[in-house]
Amino acid sequence: MSEMTDSRAGAAPVVTAAVPRSLGESFYNYRQRVRTGEIGALPAVIGIVLLLIIFSFAQTGFLSLSSFISILQESAPTITLAMGLVFVLLLGEIDLSAGVVGSTAAAFGAILSVKHGIAWPLAIIGAAAFGAVAGSLLGWLRARIGIPSFVVTLAAFISFQGAQILVIGSSSGQVSIGDKILLQLDNGRLSPVLGWVYLVIAVVAYTAVKLMQVNGRRRQGLASEPMSLLVLRIGALIVGGAIFVYFCNVDEALTWQQRQGIHIRGVPWVVPIIAAMLVVLSFALDKTRYGRHVYAVGGNDEAARRAGIPVRLIRTSVFVICSTMAAFSGLFLASELNGVNTQEGGGNVLLLAVAAAVIGGTSLMGGRGRVVDAVLGGLALAILQYGMSNLIKGGNASAYQYIITGIVLLLAAAVDALSRHAGRSTS
Amino acid sequence: MNQNEPILRMRGITKSFGPVSVLKGVDFEAHLGEVTALVGDNGAGKSTLVKCIGGTYSIDAGDYLFEGRPVKVHGPRDSAALGIEIVYQDLALCDNLDIVQNMFLGREQLNLVRTLDEPSMERLAGETLASLSVRTVSSVRQKVASLSGGQRQTVAIAKAVLWNSKVVILDEPTAALGVAQTAEVLRLVRNLADQGLAVILISHNMNDVLQVSDRIAALYLGQMAALVKRSEVTHTQIVELITAGRSGNLGLPLSTTLSSNGAAL
Numbered sequence A: 001m002s003e004m005t006d007s008r009a010g011a012a013p014v015v016t017a018a019v020p021r022s023l024g025e026s027f028y029n030y031r032q033r034v035r036t037g038e039i040g041a042l043p044a045v046i047g048i049v050l051l052l053i054i055f056s057f058a059q060t061g062f063l064s065l066s067s068f069i070s071i072l073q074e075s076a077p078t079i080t081l082a083m084g085l086v087f088v089l090l091l092g093e094i095d096l097s098a099g100v101v102g103s104t105a106a107a108f109g110a111i112l113s114v115k116h117g118i119a120w121p122l123a124i125i126g127a128a129a130f131g132a133v134a135g136s137l138l139g140w141l142r143a144r145i146g147i148p149s150f151v152v153t154l155a156a157f158i159s160f161q162g163a164q165i166l167v168i169g170s171s172s173g174q175v176s177i178g179d180k181i182l183l184q185l186d187n188g189r190l191s192p193v194l195g196w197v198y199l200v201i202a203v204v205a206y207t208a209v210k211l212m213q214v215n216g217r218r219r220q221g222l223a224s225e226p227m228s229l230l231v232l233r234i235g236a237l238i239v240g241g242a243i244f245v246y247f248c249n250v251d252e253a254l255t256w257q258q259r260q261g262i263h264i265r266g267v268p269w270v271v272p273i274i275a276a277m278l279v280v281l282s283f284a285l286d287k288t289r290y291g292r293h294v295y296a297v298g299g300n301d302e303a304a305r306r307a308g309i310p311v312r313l314i315r316t317s318v319f320v321i322c323s324t325m326a327a328f329s330g331l332f333l334a335s336e337l338n339g340v341n342t343q344e345g346g347g348n349v350l351l352l353a354v355a356a357a358v359i360g361g362t363s364l365m366g367g368r369g370r371v372v373d374a375v376l377g378g379l380a381l382a383i384l385q386y387g388m389s390n391l392i393k394g395g396n397a398s399a400y401q402y403i404i405t406g407i408v409l410l411l412a413a414a415v416d417a418l419s420r421h422a423g424r425s426t427s
Numbered sequence B: 001m002n003q004n005e006p007i008l009r010m011r012g013i014t015k016s017f018g019p020v021s022v023l024k025g026v027d028f029e030a031h032l033g034e035v036t037a038l039v040g041d042n043g044a045g046k047s048t049l050v051k052c053i054g055g056t057y058s059i060d061a062g063d064y065l066f067e068g069r070p071v072k073v074h075g076p077r078d079s080a081a082l083g084i085e086i087v088y089q090d091l092a093l094c095d096n097l098d099i100v101q102n103m104f105l106g107r108e109q110l111n112l113v114r115t116l117d118e119p120s121m122e123r124l125a126g127e128t129l130a131s132l133s134v135r136t137v138s139s140v141r142q143k144v145a146s147l148s149g150g151q152r153q154t155v156a157i158a159k160a161v162l163w164n165s166k167v168v169i170l171d172e173p174t175a176a177l178g179v180a181q182t183a184e185v186l187r188l189v190r191n192l193a194d195q196g197l198a199v200i201l202i203s204h205n206m207n208d209v210l211q212v213s214d215r216i217a218a219l220y221l222g223q224m225a226a227l228v229k230r231s232e233v234t235h236t237q238i239v240e241l242i243t244a245g246r247s248g249n250l251g252l253p254l255s256t257t258l259s260s261n262g263a264a265l
Ligand SMILES: Nc1ncnc2c1ncn2[C@@H]1O[C@H](COP(=O)(O)OP(=O)(O)OP(=O)(O)O)[C@@H](O)[C@H]1O
Pocket: B017, B020, B022, B040, B041, B042, B043, B044, B045, B046, B047, B048, B049
């Protein structure tokens, strides 16, 4: 590849980043990256499109507004759990207990709200704090004592099922949520106007951040992506966002209901909440020293140690983040099911979230992954499950669903393994 | 500081691991603007000496002088603060990070809002590679996983000089490289010295040593057999110093080599 750069008299040309100068070059570079194994979220995006096409041909009414909204809402607990798991997976670790810890934390928050009448923001903080404490215990056992995370979190998976029963109380077996806000976390809809307001905020913020980045590079004399690509991105956000908000705002209530002031419309709450989590966590991973060190420890912990990075602290911290996100996930699930029972968060809740992260492009071997993977993988999985539940009927329906979901996870892990081979240098 | 005074001087260094005495009163020095080759057979104590300089091992006895002043080095941070950088043979780069990210690992630059200052790190990385006349790397945003062995060595060396270091120590940098990449790394080594740094090069390859070094230090079973100017010795003499500890009137007195040999047998 010939890289033409400005050379100063006598000195060798400064090696720069190979920044594309035109739209065509950007697409070429992207293709090149995909071919060398940096496929990222491509399989998840292709999967989402394929699933939508297959299901909409296979069943009439699949592409309806109501199924679209349910898919978004049902994917929220999995996506939130998977976002936390990405941090753990980045270090090549696993947290098998996240689902149960999350529901135990949610039960704790629900008890605070129901039994002690504590306001919803404090109940949420209480649940999150419960998760954080549980996570620091797991992280301490893994990083300080040195027990493999598989064992630590398997033990926690079992123990926290017991803790959950104790928190809820074995006699009742269930706490029902009464608080309106907590109940609506997963099911609530924004008012139509608020949907548009959030979209405008998102577009303005995105544009401002991108322009600041271009400006920062220019000040250091570095080339940036072509402006046309930036305009294209912002345009896509505006058009895509507008279509999204418009359809979400279509009122599904019947005419007589509307006359009585009953409306079923608006962007689901989960959308801005998950978008906010995505922004905060991605910021932490991509823009801060902490995030850089997480990637470094996941890539080569010996190199990280020699570079003076506090490896054990980093290792502990990812478990704290994971369990805290698990608590939010548990709250979404509790909202979806109107409460927390003693079985919630068990079963394959956790494995589905791992599948979501892996399908989105996060590697199980550590070092590679992004928070957005959890969102894309979680959506793909939710579409798959929703479509199957409508398509496959009969006594064995759930049997086939388990089998297919398992095969999809295997496929994603295979893609991960194969792309790692492609990425290795050929020397 | 006098022009001829070494920037780094080790005097009478001893180091043992339990009953095993690995360094037995070693004298060593390195000068700014020069490549000092550190040679010796397997187990002679080269890596141990380097780890003593780097602070990974503490010395049992002897003087550690930097810029003529005695200093105490208790850990890698102390040596880094003095301006000593060591490129270990296993390099320790993160495959999943790109060249810029690896070069600044653990010392990332932050901007006013305490987030990563990618543009200035990218610029500095590019300029450092340019100052070393590196031409083999096409983009500083390449992942290290996609680099060849020689390019990885280049990144590790560039990482070491990014921090205004005065002494750079390379442990067998050409061991796993082909002909062309070895030549490129040796050019880099020479380049570092010509820029005024003191370079210490550990190598088993006599051709490399003769081609690039200004001084040669030969370790023999934990003792410094000779520390001579490159121009004053021949290929044969170095080989004899490495294998027997002496060559003609150079090297250790006959009695010590015999007794050491006897001990080694
Ligand atoms: N941590 C240790 N504990 C005990 N003995 C050690 C330790 N480190 C090194 N040694 C011994 O010290 C001697 C010198 O080792 P060193 O690694 O310094 O040799 P070297 O000159 O670098 O050899 P090579 O060319 O094989 O790298 C060897 O006999 C080795 O067994």
